[in-house]
Amino acid sequence: MDINIRRAVIHNVSENNQEQLRDTIVDAMQKGEEKYLPGLGVLFEVIWEHSDEQEKVHMLGTLESGLKQE
Template identity: 70%
Template sequence: MNLNLRNAIIHNVSGNTQDQLEDTIVDAIQNGEEKMLPGLGVLFEVIWKNSSEEEKKEMLTVLESGLK
């Protein structure tokens, strides 16, 4: 992924409220468009980098369960 795209995505959502962030995520998932996947990936990267080891393990458990 181009670093400029990553920075643009972060810039576009910086300062958003939790409700706005949720709307962005829900809209991207419901829309189902491939072009939204990089944005969701960047948001997940931010979540991952700012999570504790315990939170990461919990996310991995949820992910593993959802992929079964």
């Protein structure tokens, strides 16, 4: 069975508005289950691919500082 996780995740949320997307992300993080990590990764990939260089630098700074606090 060939499952394309990227395609499935994008299909499942492609019609969602911002509030629904936020709820999806927050819910996945609050549950803390490993099975949600691939979906969150796909969502991050979409964000990254549609961000300009300035936004990417900002995200990397946020990531770097967040990792140092963990």
